Amino acid sequence: AEEPLVLGIETSCDETGVGIVRGNTLLANAVASSVEEHARFGGVVPEVASRAHLEAMTPTVERALEQAGLRFSDIDAVAVTAGPGLAGALLVGVAAAKAYALGLGVPLYGVNHLAAHVAVDQLEHGPLPKPSIAMLVSGGHSSLLLVPDVAKDVISLGSTVDDAAGEAFDKVARVLGLPFPGGPYIDRAAAEGSGTAVAFPRGKYDDGTLDFSFSGLKTAVARWVEAKERAGEPVPVADVAASFQEAVVDVLTRKALQACRRYEVEDLLIGGGVAANSRLRALAQERCDAAGVRLRVPRPGLCTDNGAMIAALGSELVAAGVAPSPLDIPADSSMPV
Numbered sequence: 001a002e003e004p005l006v007l008g009i010e011t012s013c014d015e016t017g018v019g020i021v022r023g024n025t026l027l028a029n030a031v032a033s034s035v036e037e038h039a040r041f042g043g044v045v046p047e048v049a050s051r052a053h054l055e056a057m058t059p060t061v062e063r064a065l066e067q068a069g070l071r072f073s074d075i076d077a078v079a080v081t082a083g084p085g086l087a088g089a090l091l092v093g094v095a096a097a098k099a100y101a102l103g104l105g106v107p108l109y110g111v112n113h114l115a116a117h118v119a120v121d122q123l124e125h126g127p128l129p130k131p132s133i134a135m136l137v138s139g140g141h142s143s144l145l146l147v148p149d150v151a152k153d154v155i156s157l158g159s160t161v162d163d164a165a166g167e168a169f170d171k172v173a174r175v176l177g178l179p180f181p182g183g184p185y186i187d188r189a190a191a192e193g194s195g196t197a198v199a200f201p202r203g204k205y206d207d208g209t210l211d212f213s214f215s216g217l218k219t220a221v222a223r224w225v226e227a228k229e230r231a232g233e234p235v236p237v238a239d240v241a242a243s244f245q246e247a248v249v250d251v252l253t254r255k256a257l258q259a260c261r262r263y264e265v266e267d268l269l270i271g272g273g274v275a276a277n278s279r280l281r282a283l284a285q286e287r288c289d290a291a292g293v294r295l296r297v298p299r300p301g302l303c304t305d306n307g308a309m310i311a312a313l314g315s316e317l318v319a320a321g322v323a324p325s326p327l328d329i330p331a332d333s334s335m336p337v
């Protein structure tokens with residue numbers, strides 16, 4: 001029998017994402033983002049995000065169906081991000097998914113956003129080796145996960161104790177006068193600078209845990225820039241961006257490989273928006289090659305929040321025979337992995 005067609009809905013932050021998959025085959029991935037509405041506030045405003053999801057939901061579902069050349073009645077199951085994320089934003093997606101599942105008479109799967117960031121890689125690189133280590137780095141999360149089975153068993157090994165990696169990129173970009181979200185701008189500016197120009201601190205570098213800390217680094221960059229400005233000297237933006245970026249990706253790749261060693265796992269997956277960072281991709285590849293670890297990084301459009309990742313995990317749950325969710329599942333903003 002053919003695998004079921006799964007519609008996935010993502011609304012945990014500022015992207016309204018709708019994806020459609022069959023097994024590991026990606027059929028549609030429509031995303032509407034409210035990022036421009038948040039830019040002038042320098043961060044995502046929850047109320048603005050919720051309202052934008054509400055407006056974007058129906059057109060984005062229609063766009064996904066159109067991309068896939070399908071009709072509503074073709075859908076066999078609906079998956080939706082139930083958490084973690086912004087409470088009001090999650091509610092919009094969960095309410096829509098319930099309505100679609102009920103109206104179509106198909107099962108509903110409430111899924112974990114972090115596990116979905118892992119599952120999405122299967123759409124690009126095929127079945128995930130069991131077990132894998134996954135590192136998720138975005139504006140909202142920085143986690144190391146041991147993944148024996150993405151549908152049934154995902155174990156948190158460590159996470160940030162303060163800022164998420166992407167949050168640190170965004171805050172440092174602001175200090176350097178770069179637009180929001182700052183990650184891509186830092187990435188671009190860094191290409192013209194030297195990663196060894198300024199020796200910024202590397203939080204939790206050698207503490208034996210698999211946790212991260214980025215707020216000390218962010219503060220160190222801000223102090224360094226302030227001192228330059230106070231002295232009336234120009235701020236070498238490219239060098240600061242490159243040195244900050246080097247500090248972040250040094251710690252990230254080091255801890256990811258420590259996790260692989262500690263759990264004797266030979267497959268590492270990196271996902272989330274920060275996985276689009278060119279230096280992170282390069283250093284991760286270099287260190288994985290040296291350690292004999294295979295690296296998987298989905299293409300950028302699958303790393304940032306999207307609906308295909310939710311559909312991919314929903315598809316895994318169906319295949320694993322996991323029971324669907326009741327139609328009254330809540331949105332859980334602090335859902336653990």
Ligand code: KG4
Nearest residue numbers: 138139140166183187273274276277304305
């Ligand atoms: O996964 P994502 O789209 O949304 C969530 O936060 O869940 O990630 C967005 C984050 C932002 O903080 C953005 O600055 C960062 O990913 N980002 C990058 C790059 N592209 C996006 N950070 C560093 N380098 C990049 N090239």
Ligand code: ZN
Nearest residue numbers: 117138272305
């Ligand atoms: Zn995410």
